[in-house]
Amino acid sequence: FQLQTLLNDSRSPSIQKSIEIFNEYLIHTQIKPLFYRLLLHPGITEEQLEQFMLPICQLARELPQIEFVIFFDEVNTSSCLGLFKEMFMDRTLHGNNLPKNLFFTAAINPSIKPSDNTLVHRQDYLVHQLPQALENLKVSYGTLESTSLRDYIVKKIAMFRVNSENNHQIVMPLEEYAQEMLADSILNAQDFCERYLGRNSVSQREIQRCFNLIEFFWKIRFDDEIESGNDLYQPNPVRCIALALTLIYYFRLPTKEDNIQRNDKQTPPREELATLLSRTIPNFLDIIQTELDKFVNIDNFVIPNAVAINQAVREHIFAIVVSIVTRTPLCIIGAPG
Template sequence: YTALDLQNEMNEIVRAAEKLQQDQTVVVFVDELNTTSIMGPLQSIFSDRVYEGKKIPDNIMWACAINPAIQRNVELEDAEDKKSNFTGVNKRKALEYAVRPIPQSLQDLSINFTALTETQENRFINSLLSALYSEVFQNRDQRNTLTVAILESQKFIKRIGKRNIGVSIRDILRTVKIYTFLYNNPFLLMQIDDSRHQQLACERHWRALFLAIGMCYYFRLQYKTQREAFETEIQDALSRIDYHSNANNIPPVLLGQKLSTIVRKTQGSLFKQ
């Protein structure tokens, strides 16, 4: 993103603001603000409301997202990279952008939104899946199992606390989207057999759930011990659910299999399609 890009966009924003009535406002969202190389002009826009020596209209409101600038331990990062990175490319050198500290004048305008607490995450996931209930799920047990699986996955990733592995609302939304796509396209997950219609309805839920969790959380874990611990915790949590109907529990065809085994077999079916 260059100074010329900023100039073009500022011209559009100012024109849009000038066309509005006095009581109307243009809201401009700037993402990843502190990765930019042109902080000077942006600071002038946000702090002084001036761009290229001209005052910008008062009916423009700016909202920006920034990431904290963290002091990095380069030696430790390189040591970890050697252990777990088999691509031949140094991750630190392959970074597309760097997070920089923001000027003091902008720090005074910033609000620190911390990560969601476990309770907040629980409420968010329940609200999200409740809104999708009639569109996605056939019964309450399906919603509950996906909720538990996502919550436990989020907790596990947070607990191991690796610098390059984190979770956020994006991961929750991504898991739900992948689950929904797979559940609505069962031919990608397994062979369709009308004689087993009732069993298949349950089985496709579990295959979609395990594959969504696998893609969004399991495969992000670098070490075998982490993956094994993750499998155990997820399946223990699912086994503790009080199912509304036993017919919605893990079907016999999947019972006793590890999450990783189900994911690999289901992925194989998916790629064959």
């Protein structure tokens, strides 16, 4: 009622009156989304899909002049592909007509039959073959070519900014030499993992996580650096890049000794990736080991006397702490103990 009163005023509203009208609009307006997304997995049932679609269909019938977009992610991981065929092609749901102003779109994972030549360190995701009626709706975008991937990475790095430690209002780009180092290192690491671990082992998510971790390592300082009172402290971009690449790519690989113990002759050891990264990051392994020794020790952690601080313990503690602080997914796999 208050909003109607304000709108009925024929005089040109003042600034204060305009603010009141806007506030009343925000308070009393009920906002409904026009875009809906559902992530599919094998546990999704037809009943759950029907419950998901029910309120959307009701709203679409109330607003026939508005188009609603419904996005189903990873459709072919679901066991309800027949129901999707019915919605997409027949425009019905269990025999009931769907509103005409619903626009369906979906993403699928490629269905590739595994062979002895494509066995990799990790298993491919489990997907189902699409119904024949949906095959003609597929549009394959493929993967980025190496040149396109490089252009993408270079442009992402050019836009990447890190906050100044002394003034959080100031942001700055990485220096040119660091940008080139980061671009070459990410490209080499991505290519290495795709060739030896499988095409599904890396994606653009790894690239974004690299940026997130570089920004984290750019800001973090040890106690002795803070206590020194050095206001002119500047992070080392090479160190930040090396640590980010280590957590994203290097630590996921086993060592040569691990492969020998498991009699694994297919999985590449991390030493091969280290050799590759050392071409763009001088002293890559020395940087990593120095930071591990500096971070994981009895001065920073309460470690029981019976626990030896070996390389595995250092790597696990370092990865766990950084992942928790940066909210980066982490999965530690290994034999008990």
